[in-house]
Amino acid sequence: MLNIAIIPGTSRPQALNPQIVAWVEQQLAGNDDVRAEVVDFGSFDLPLLDEVVPAGAKMYTNEHTKAWGAKLEEFDAFIFVTPEYNHSISGSLKNALDFVATEFNHKVAGIVNYGADKGVRAAEHLRHILANYKLAVVRDQTSFSIFTDVADGQFAPTEVSAAPFASMVADIVAWGEALKSVRETAAEEQAA
Ligand SMILES: Cc1cc2nc3c(=O)[nH]c(=O)nc-3n(C[C@H](O)[C@H](O)[C@H](O)COP(=O)(O)O)c2cc1C
Numbered sequence: 001m002l003n004i005a006i007i008p009g010t011s012r013p014q015a016l017n018p019q020i021v022a023w024v025e026q027q028l029a030g031n032d033d034v035r036a037e038v039v040d041f042g043s044f045d046l047p048l049l050d051e052v053v054p055a056g057a058k059m060y061t062n063e064h065t066k067a068w069g070a071k072l073e074e075f076d077a078f079i080f081v082t083p084e085y086n087h088s089i090s091g092s093l094k095n096a097l098d099f100v101a102t103e104f105n106h107k108v109a110g111i112v113n114y115g116a117d118k119g120v121r122a123a124e125h126l127r128h129i130l131a132n133y134k135l136a137v138v139r140d141q142t143s144f145s146i147f148t149d150v151a152d153g154q155f156a157p158t159e160v161s162a163a164p165f166a167s168m169v170a171d172i173v174a175w176g177e178a179l180k181s182v183r184e185t186a187a188e189e190q191a192a
Contacts, residue, residue, distance in 0.1 A: 002176040004028065005039040005075040009082030009122075011092040016114070019155035020144065021081050024112055027165055033173045039075075041096035044068040048095060055101035065099050072103035077110075077176040078135070084115030084122035089129070097129060104133035106182045108175040110168045111137065114144035136179065138171035140164045 006024050010017050021038055028036040045064050053059040060066050072078075082089050109130055113119030120143055127137050142165045144150075149157045 001032075002034045002077050002173055003075045004034050004036045004077045004079060004172070004176075005072065006036055007078055007080045007093075008038065008040050008042070009080055009093045010085075010090040011042050012083075012090070015083070016146065016150065016155060017081060017083060020112060020114060023155060023157065024079055024081055024165075028169070031169065034077075034169070036079075037075075039071055041068065041093070044071070044096075046096055046099060049098050051099060055099060058102055068096070069100045069103050072100055075107070076180065077108045077172050078104070079110045079112060079172070080126060080130075081112045082114075082119060082122050082126055084113065084117065084119035087121045088125045089122045094129070101133055104130070104135040106179050106186060107135055108172050108179055109135050109137045110172045111141040112144070112165070113141060114146060114149070116146055118143040118145050136175055138168055138175060140168040140171060142168055 006021055006028075008017050008021050025036060025038060028034055044067055046068060047064070050062060051060060051065055058069070060069060080093075082093065085091070111123045111126055113123035115122065123141055123143070130137050142162065144155075144157055144161050149155065149161050
């Protein structure tokens with residue numbers, strides 16, 4: 001069983017994001033290989049980055065950083081649900097990511113991206129950022145258009161857009177199970 005955190009990618013009020021996050025949660029609900037939970041950085045009251053030491057050293061001084069990091073620590077895998085803002089991810093997601101680092105090491109992620117141009121540029125930027133965390137991002141990603149996968153403000157994914165989600169999750173499960181032993185070895189080496 002793989003523990004997956006579904007990470008909403010924006011703090012924007014009245015965003016489309018919660019509808020897509022709910023869809024992701026629903027898709028995973030019937031999957032016996034995974035346990036999924038929505039982990040919203042918005043509930044951790046993170047200010048603009050206020051830690052002195054870069055996160056890789058894990059010398060957190062603020063309670064909000066400790067809580068956010070400890071929550072992420074619980075998971076084997078992540079599905080980021082990201083809009084595209086100005087050809088990238090949202091500033092609020094980037095800020096939340098900058099607080100932490102090792103919590104993502106040797107884990108796996110998938111990306112659900114959306115926007116006027118399906119959010120593919122945001123997804124590519126996110127892949128660059130996540131690589132710095134030694135976080136393996138599976139190839140298949142799920143891309144939605146706000147024009148063809150939304151009707152009257154309601155998320156209504158077409159079959160074609162939604163199709164890659166299944167193979168994305170299958171790879172997350174396969175890689176996620178394999179990476180558990182990589183983390184065990186890394187922990188043993190650190191303890192030695
Ligand atoms: C600040 C901002 C910048 C945006 N920039 C882009 C963009 O560069 N490319 C694009 O395809 N859509 C862009 N959009 C459109 C969003 O992808 C679209 O509004 C989407 O619904 C945003 O997700 P959200 O509703 O969950 O916030 C932008 C929207 C916002 C709010």
